Amino acid sequence: MNYEPVIGLEVHVQLLTQSKLFCGCSTKFGEEPNKNTCPVCLGWPGSLPVLNEEALKLALKVGLALNCEISGRLKFDRKNYFYPDLPKAYQISQYDNPVNGKGWLEIEYKPNKAVILSPDAEASKMENPEAQGDSQKVQDDKKMITKKIGITRAHLEEDAGKLLHEGIAAASLVDYNRAGTPLLEIVSEPDLRSPEEAYAYLTSLKAILQYLEVSDCNMEEGSLRCDANVSIRKAGESKFGTKAEIKNMNSFKAVQKAIQYEIKRQTDLLESHERVIQETRLWNETKGQTFTMRSKEEAHDYRYFPEPDLVPFSISKETVEGIRKDLPELPVQRVDRFIKNYSLSDYDALVLVQDKQLANYFETAVAEKANPKLASNWIQSELLALVNSNKHTVETLPKFFPATYLAELLGLIENQTISGKIAKDVVAISYESGKSPGTVVKEKSLEQVTDTKLLESAADKIIAAHPKSVADFKAGKRQALGFLVGQLMKETQGKANPKLANEILVRKLS
Amino acid sequence: MTGSSIKAEKGNTPLHQLTFKEAIDYSKKEGNKTLFDALISRAESLNPRLNAFLRFNKSDSPPHPSPVTGPLAGVPISIKDNICIRGLETTCASKILAGHVPPYDATVIEKLKTAGATLFSQCNMDEFAFGSSNESSAFGPVKNPWDIERVPGGSSGGSAAAVAADMTYAALGSDTGGSIRQPAAFCGIVGLKPTYGRISRYGLIAFGSSFDQIGPLTKTVEDCAILMNILAGHDSRDSTSAPNPVPDYTKALTQQIKGLKIGLPKEYFVEGMDKEVEKSVRDAAEIFKKLGAEIKPVSLPHTEYSVAVYYIVAVAEASSNLGRFDGVEFGFRVPAKDLKEMYFETRSQGFGAEAKRRILLGTFVLSAGYYEAYYLKGQKVRTLIREDFTQAFKEVDLILSPTAPTPPFKIGEKSSDPLAMYLSDIFTIPVNLAGIPAMSLPCGFTKSGLPIGMQLMAKPFDEETIFRAGHAFEQETGYYKQKPKL
Numbered sequence: 001m002n003y004e005p006v007i008g009l010e011v012h013v014q015l016l017t018q019s020k021l022f023c024g025c026s027t028k029f030g031e032e033p034n035k036n037t038c039p040v041c042l043g044w045p046g047s048l049p050v051l052n053e054e055a056l057k058l059a060l061k062v063g064l065a066l067n068c069e070i071s072g073r074l075k076f077d078r079k080n081y082f083y084p085d086l087p088k089a090y091q092i093s094q095y096d097n098p099v100n101g102k103g104w105l106e107i108e109y110k111p112n113k114a115v116i117l118s119p120d121a122e123a124s125k126m127e128n129p130e131a132q133g134d135s136q137k138v139q140d141d142k143k144m145i146t147k148k149i150g151i152t153r154a155h156l157e158e159d160a161g162k163l164l165h166e167g168i169a170a171a172s173l174v175d176y177n178r179a180g181t182p183l184l185e186i187v188s189e190p191d192l193r194s195p196e197e198a199y200a201y202l203t204s205l206k207a208i209l210q211y212l213e214v215s216d217c218n219m220e221e222g223s224l225r226c227d228a229n230v231s232i233r234k235a236g237e238s239k240f241g242t243k244a245e246i247k248n249m250n251s252f253k254a255v256q257k258a259i260q261y262e263i264k265r266q267t268d269l270l271e272s273h274e275r276v277i278q279e280t281r282l283w284n285e286t287k288g289q290t291f292t293m294r295s296k297e298e299a300h301d302y303r304y305f306p307e308p309d310l311v312p313f314s315i316s317k318e319t320v321e322g323i324r325k326d327l328p329e330l331p332v333q334r335v336d337r338f339i340k341n342y343s344l345s346d347y348d349a350l351v352l353v354q355d356k357q358l359a360n361y362f363e364t365a366v367a368e369k370a371n372p373k374l375a376s377n378w379i380q381s382e383l384l385a386l387v388n389s390n391k392h393t394v395e396t397l398p399k400f401f402p403a404t405y406l407a408e409l410l411g412l413i414e415n416q417t418i419s420g421k422i423a424k425d426v427v428a429i430s431y432e433s434g435k436s437p438g439t440v441v442k443e444k445s446l447e448q449v450t451d452t453k454l455l456e457s458a459a460d461k462i463i464a465a466h467p468k469s470v471a472d473f474k475a476g477k478r479q480a481l482g483f484l485v486g487q488l489m490k491e492t493q494g495k496a497n498p499k500l501a502n503e504i505l506v507r508k509l510s
Numbered sequence: 511m512t513g514s515s516i517k518a519e520k521g522n523t524p525l526h527q528l529t530f531k532e533a534i535d536y537s538k539k540e541g542n543k544t545l546f547d548a549l550i551s552r553a554e555s556l557n558p559r560l561n562a563f564l565r566f567n568k569s570d571s572p573p574h575p576s577p578v579t580g581p582l583a584g585v586p587i588s589i590k591d592n593i594c595i596r597g598l599e600t601t602c603a604s605k606i607l608a609g610h611v612p613p614y615d616a617t618v619i620e621k622l623k624t625a626g627a628t629l630f631s632q633c634n635m636d637e638f639a640f641g642s643s644n645e646s647s648a649f650g651p652v653k654n655p656w657d658i659e660r661v662p663g664g665s666s667g668g669s670a671a672a673v674a675a676d677m678t679y680a681a682l683g684s685d686t687g688g689s690i691r692q693p694a695a696f697c698g699i700v701g702l703k704p705t706y707g708r709i710s711r712y713g714l715i716a717f718g719s720s721f722d723q724i725g726p727l728t729k730t731v732e733d734c735a736i737l738m739n740i741l742a743g744h745d746s747r748d749s750t751s752a753p754n755p756v757p758d759y760t761k762a763l764t765q766q767i768k769g770l771k772i773g774l775p776k777e778y779f780v781e782g783m784d785k786e787v788e789k790s791v792r793d794a795a796e797i798f799k800k801l802g803a804e805i806k807p808v809s810l811p812h813t814e815y816s817v818a819v820y821y822i823v824a825v826a827e828a829s830s831n832l833g834r835f836d837g838v839e840f841g842f843r844v845p846a847k848d849l850k851e852m853y854f855e856t857r858s859q860g861f862g863a864e865a866k867r868r869i870l871l872g873t874f875v876l877s878a879g880y881y882e883a884y885y886l887k888g889q890k891v892r893t894l895i896r897e898d899f900t901q902a903f904k905e906v907d908l909i910l911s912p913t914a915p916t917p918p919f920k921i922g923e924k925s926s927d928p929l930a931m932y933l934s935d936i937f938t939i940p941v942n943l944a945g946i947p948a949m950s951l952p953c954g955f956t957k958s959g960l961p962i963g964m965q966l967m968a969k970p971f972d973e974e975t976i977f978r979a980g981h982a983f984e985q986e987t988g989y990y991k992q993k994p995k996l
Contacts, residue, residue, distance in 0.1 A: 045715040089833025303876035308719035
């Protein structure tokens with residue numbers, strides 16, 4: 001039996017405001033517990049919320065970038081439930097009138113190989129093997145798939161605090177520093193059909209959020225969180241199967257793996273004629289499995305109702321248009337520009353653009369006269385490999401190997417000062433030492449040998465030393481030439497111009 | 511009489527009997543120490559009988575024997591125990607908040623302090639303002655100074671009884687469904703529920719957020735206007751507070767009421783209401799007529815749904831507002847083996863019966879499957895009730911009605927019948943549903959000597975017209991001069 005997975009994602013992103021959603025407390029991460037608190041975010045009796053308009057502005061930016069219908073009216077609701085990290089026993093959220101309504105987002109990926117971005121080093125190795133390979137190697141030419149994924153809504157709400165259990169016997173502590181931090185919950189339609197699509201969706205969403213500068217999207221610090229709704233149905237059916245909501249994934253890769261696992265679990269159930277139960281499940285990263293957290297019957301009744309402490313108000317058309325006008329260049333637009341201006345392939349443009357810093361690095365190198373196509377190749381292969389193997393991030397790449405270095409390096413290759421092969425060594429040394437490629441080449445005397453006389457005398461030496469190979473070649477064995485060229489390269493410590501070495505040997509042997 | 515023990519007197523009036531205005535004038539000349547001492551001595555003798563104060567004599571600043579400046583000149587004032595005062599225990603008369611000390615001042619407290627008032631005492635109330643008789647306080651009921659076998663009304667019963675018994679010069683209360691006006695009527699004093707949004711709610715421990723308003727309880731209409739000048743105004747910390755400019759309310763006191771149109775809503779004079787109350791209010795209408803006002807019948811057709819709507823919407827909000835009292839952050843906690851049991855035991859033992867009743871009711875009407883039938887429907891009817899007033903105020907400037915359908919009832923008389931208790935707010939609730947301002951002021955006494963209050967309602971933000979008419983009536987009748995025999 002063939003099954004089709006149906007996946008929808010709920011992404012919570014922390015908006016990059018200075019202060020919390022309904023009070024003036026700082027949103028700074030990593031402070032001493034309960035330092036960033038006041039009567040409002042602690043839910044002290046008698047305190048009242050006042051909206052942080054900056055958060056609304058950031059929410060609208062995202063809504064516009066995701067092509068959402070903007071409701072034009074801001075209304076909040078209370079979501080009631082008891083938990084010690086929720087000071088008021090309700091969360092101020094938006095229920096039936098989200099600030100951003102229906103929209104869409106375009107994802108682009110290669111089937112069975114979503115574009116994986118650094119700094120997820122491990123993922124990069126697994127998913128993008130050619131990135132480790134030769135920079136000159138042609139990218140795999142599988143067709144890119146483009147798909148529009150519906151956005152159901154993107155609404156504003158406040159975050160809860162954090163419970164701390166470690167190191168305390170029979171007690172828990174609460175840190176309310178995060179309580180009241182503005183979140184945007186972005187809910188997708190159940191339009192995703194594979195773990196790869198889910199991955200591609202997250203990557204492109206993250207790119208948009210980073211371009212908008214509305215969130216730092218740091219999953220480890222919790223500024224981006226993702227829950228997945230997963231169900232399966234028989235291929236060709238239009239009715240949805242029973243879904244499970246999966247929580248507790250702490251990387252995009254984990255989301256992909258959890259969905260993969262969940263699809264298999266549900267398929268196995270159906271194959272053995274059992275039913276999928278509607279429930280919330282937790283992903284266990286170590287075990288690589290999902291486990292029941294609570295069933296539908298145990299689900300909360302949140303008793304939503306309009307927040308009486310915040311009077312609904314209209315968002316004017318001018319406000320919305322003003323924000324639209326100020327939107328920065330978004331990833332889609334940048335991809336188009338990269339393809340058009342730099343003649344990059346769809347795939348290369350996407351890989352660069354989906355990481356804003358990587359794209360900026362690329363453009364800086366190009367501005368320094370680097371050949372765009374070569375720059376793209378070198379960034380995606382050698383440079384990302386170095387970043388990953390050193391466990392660095394793209395953010396720090398310019399510190400170790402500035403874009404000007406890349407331009408300089410490509411210049412050295414183009415004017416034949418060094419060969420592509422030597423260039424790889426130069427990059428590694430340069431990255432390590434901080435010295436510019438030119439300096440490295442000079443200090444290590446790595447200039448390519450293009451001196452014909454020098455190469456001819458070396459060729460004579462090789463020919464004299466390997467009579468058997470010479471005989472083989474003359475008898476028509478072409479591969480013997482390869483051996484002789486290799487010997488010549490060895491003789492010149494790899495510095496011989498390979499093309500010239502080849503030519504000289506052929507001439508001398510014929 | 512405790513007043514006789516006070517040395518300094520103004521004319522023949524014992525100091526504790528001064529109005530707020532008179533006390534301000536006195537303090538500007540003589541200082542507030544004698545005023546303070548007079549009240550302490552009064553409270554020490556009366557509070558054991560009336561139980562109006564939960565705490566008193568915890569002055570934030572020492573009283574001065576020399577002249578005091580500032581608009582309120584250091585005059586002692588009392589605060590309902592649901593308004594947060596920095597550093598002072600504030601409990602909402604609930605066990606669950608026993609020992610709770612707010613780390614901040616409510617906006618009204620800040621304003622009073624800035625104006626130079628002395629925060630003198632904190633008043634008993636129905637637990638979390640849930641009640642019309644002050645019997646639901648976790649710290650015992652308040653007694654009506656006019657007859658200690660009777661209730662002072664609620665929920666601001668402590669505030670009203672203290673003002674009526676001259677234990678304080680003025681008090682703050684809060685009004686969600688009549689909680690300032692009904693006790694003011696039962697205790698024979700003046701109580702104003704301002705327009706929703708007129709006074710900041712920041713620091714008022716919420717009951718029904720879309721209804722709650724802080725307001726003054728005073729001996730005279732003038733005292734009320736003086737306090738409104740201090741309390742009213744926009745507050746950036748309360749999104750529901752209105753930006754409308756604040757007039758000088760005392761200026762309205764001198765204006766004539768000739769030509770003022772006053773409506774009598776036929777739905778408020780129904781079969782079965784107390785005859786003495788009805789007569790007293792109809793007599794009041796005649797007095798207004800004599801003073802030059804025009805009396806007109808008006809209709810508020812959706813009045814009969816008010817109590818039902820109120821007990822859906824207000825309790826829904828209350829159930830959510832009271833969720834935070836769960837033993838985690840504030841006040842009372844019952845230690846237990848796990849989180850669920852801690853929640854359960856803390857709330858079971860911490861809340862009184864009426865609070866539990868309203869939390870359950872509110873939780874029910876917001877539950878999945880019932881929300882549309884109750885809460886949403888309730889909000890729609892609320893809109894109709896608001897519309898009733900809009901229509902009526904096209905024809906009249908004020909609406910006059912009884913404040914409560916009966917004079918003060920006996921302690922215990924309605925405490926076992928919640929519905930009968932809820933109906934004692936039948937004339938005050940529509941005002942909160944509509945968000946309009948209304949004042950209760952004395953309009954006579956029953957044969958047995960119990961005070962009767964009438965209610966003057968006005969358009970949103972037209973407190974001035976209420977002051978104008980209320981002051982004229984008060985000066986004409988002088989009911990405020992009568993004192994309970996204690």
